[in-house]
Amino acid sequence: MGDDLMSKKKPSFPISEKLNAYLNEYSRNIKIPIFYEDLLRFSGSIVVYDEDDNDTLWLRVYYNEFEREEIDYALKKVYSILISDGNDDILQYLSVDTIDFCTFGNSQPFRIKVRNVLNDNFTYFYIKKADASRIYGLELEHMLSPYNLNYLVHKDTLIEEHIAGIPGDVFIKEYLPKCTEFQKSQIAKEFVKFNERCMIRLLGDMRSYNYVFVVTPDFDHVVYKVRAIDFDQQNYEGRLKIYRPQFFKENSTMVELVRSKLLKTSINQYKVEERSIVAKRILNSIEQLGDLLECMKDDHISKSEYVESLKMEIFNFTNDLQFKRATNMGEVLIAAIDFIKRNYEDVNMTRLMQ
Incomplete structure (x- = not known):
């Protein structure tokens, strides 16, 4: 890692x-x-x-x-x-x-x-x-x-x-140990959602110093959110692990927190929630997002061997042929966006027909 x-x-x-x-x-x-x-x-x-x-x-x-x-x-x-x-x-x-x-x-x-x-x-x-x-x-x-x-x-x-927040490495070292057990559960949930969001849109290198914790007092508790602050590693590397913050050793404390605080069923629930929210955002910005992806499809933003390894790894993970057919990183991301959107629409269609 x-x-x-x-x-x-x-x-x-x-x-x-x-x-x-x-x-x-x-x-x-x-x-x-x-x-x-x-x-x-x-x-x-x-x-x-x-x-x-x-x-x-x-x-x-x-x-x-x-x-x-x-x-x-x-x-x-x-x-x-x-x-x-x-x-x-x-x-x-x-x-x-x-x-x-x-x-x-x-x-x-x-x-x-x-x-x-x-x-x-x-x-x-x-x-x-x-x-x-x-x-x-x-x-x-x-x-x-x-x-x-x-x-x-x-x-x-x-x-x-500037994106305001407490740098992840500082928060993990100085603030997390002082949090209540309830707060730690909430932080674990937010890290799962953050991890899922990075993977969906292929944002890499989310080591602890590349994201921040945003801490907001609410009327009866404190709300914790995790957000990225570094975007250099968008669609560049060739391994899926790089787009999943859980695999960096700098995030090992967060991974252990998730394991200790959340049941497997809860983790899966939070992943589904995040995928659904991202799917809604995709549909709400479909025209502008389409324009951006068209730019990316015609652009050179990675190495050909990285494109090949990443698309095949995601294909083996999803069995979606659109990944296998991708010829550049723009097309890999288009396949990822389509995959999330299709699954969301299929689930909603199933609900309507019940």
């Missing part, structure tokens, strides 16, 4: 003309005043440590005074476009507090902290080098998960709003 499941490093795939047209059609493509490469011109950096003096793998970067003023203005403008209507009126109330750079992982993002000087509220957004895999992952998450995602693309630059 764990790292030995993954190939060495996924390459970044360029945005095709067809995907670019899709982004235009659905208002994701918009002109912005700064590019990823502009932020690479920093003149110095220091390591960012957490409150326990551990290296966070982020570097706080600095720019010479002549460039910093121009970069600050451009970043505030990007924030206004991402969060609001792009109006310059709010820029006077914004401050770019920090710019951090991460060399860990595929996307090597910049993390921008923007503060409202009137009330000291702050938020983050990210600037990354655009990668077709990640954009497909973001769009599929937006359509097929419970969560809406806010992001923009311009040429080879990707802007993403």
Whole structure:
């Protein structure tokens, strides 16, 4: 389990003309005043440590005074476009507090902290080098998960709003042991649903630091949800296990929690529930999803040997010939979406005829 499941490093795939047209059609493509490469011109950096003096793998970067003023203005403008209507009126109330750079992982993002000087509220957004895999992952998450995602693309630059939550590895180590037995049961249920959702839409590499726990107080209890924050590994790897978070060693504590808290019948019930919810989302976004899958079908986002191994593994699992006939990762995902949709419609038709 764990790292030995993954190939060495996924390459970044360029945005095709067809995907670019899709982004235009659905208002994701918009002109912005700064590019990823502009932020690479920093003149110095220091390591960012957490409150326990551990290296966070982020570097706080600095720019010479002549460039910093121009970069600050451009970043505030990007924030206004991402969060609001792009109006310059709010820029006077914004401050770019920090710019951090991460060399860990595929996307090597910049993390921008923007503060409202009137009330000291702050938020983050990210600037990354655009990668077709990640954009497909973001769009599929937006359509097929419970969560809406806010992001923009311009040429080879990707802007993403911060996804709030407690990182999975931190939650498992520091928060989970303090949870009540009832809360642990709820968390186990959510992990089963998250695991199923990732497998259905073929989102890979959900190790504990690639998802977060969203904790929401309700009127009589606390609600826990699990959501992905990294989408680079959409439809790339050739083994089905990589699309199932339960097989990563970083999630072994969660797997044990599921085993200890849930009966097999409950696990199966939660899987069916999640498949049904995803099927409804597929039907509700059928036109846009179809447009996205058409882009993916004509795109090159994986290796031919990965396509071959993944489609045959899923074919052996489902006996659905559509997987066997797939020639690229887009067609593998189309087969997966069709499989879920067909099963949902068949079950509903059976109910109607009873």
